[in-house]
């Protein structure tokens with residue numbers, strides 16, 4: 378069933394686990410994620426970026442979600458806009474039936490972020506839709522905004538409290554050391570759990586979101602590179618750290634890069650091992666299974682969301 382994230386997060390916070398939010402761009406990705414959620418009996422957030430809307434087209438995405446909901450009546454599913462860049466995009470998604478939208482004002486200064494987030498919150502709430510906001514900057518590449526890693530701005534817990542109070546946002550994405558993409562850490566992977574702890578002390582009832590939280594699954598990376606990809610030295614957030622985050626008050630964990638790696642690994646393997654194949658179902662089918670395995674592992678072994686549907 379299609380739900381807002383509000384109930385999902387309430388239960389997740391009470392029972393100390395996190396819900397995976399997976400980026401969708403096409404049918405195989407959607408099916409891979411949902412096959413995993415069904416098998417794991419896990420709630421799930423399907424999230425769509427504005428570039429995904431451009432690529433897959435809103436109507437196709439909506440109809441796919443309709444099918445997903447029809448086929449999985451027992452699974453709580455939220456449909457979420459990822460990194461909404463402006464009010465208009467958020468409004469479009471609210472009007473299109475999304476149950477949650479993110480307004481990403483992290484590129485603005487504090488006051489401007491507050492004002493713009495408030496505007497989105499007012500509109501979304503009037504339609505029964507919840508809002509995720511972001512405070513602090515993730516190192517690395519965030520959509521079109523380049524933030525040099527030396528310039529990475531961790532979230533200030535006191536500011537987070539003020540931000541949530543003034544905007545009325547329903548959940549908050551914070552910067553504690555993760556970043557988008559396949560290159561998250563040069564040396565050892567490390568997150569600022571001290572900041573997370575302070576944030577949770579100050580705003581215990583606000584669900585916290587971790588962006589840039591792919592593991593860059595070593596087996597998938599190896600498989601990609603073995604079959605001709607050139608993604609050397611990539612590094613993500615290890616399972617143990619994500620598990621700790623899920624026990625420490627992070628309620629939503631965003632994953633896109635790992636799905637991209639799974640899909641690429643599957644397709645590359647078939648292309649190299651069976652060069653005679655040109656039926657897309659053969660290689661996309663393998664990719665879909667790898668996505669399912671990847672998501673299932675996260676739900677059951679890392680996030681703790683299995684059997685919580």
Ligand code: G3H
Nearest residue numbers: 400426428429520557633
């Ligand atoms: O955080 C960004 C997500 O990975 C979505 O990426 O804007 O290329 O769809 P995208």
Ligand code: 13P
Nearest residue numbers: 558589590591631633634
């Ligand atoms: P990754 O690049 O680590 O998968 O992060 C995805 C994300 O944060 C989507 O909003």
Ligand code: ZN
Nearest residue numbers: 557588589631
């Ligand atoms: Zn993100």
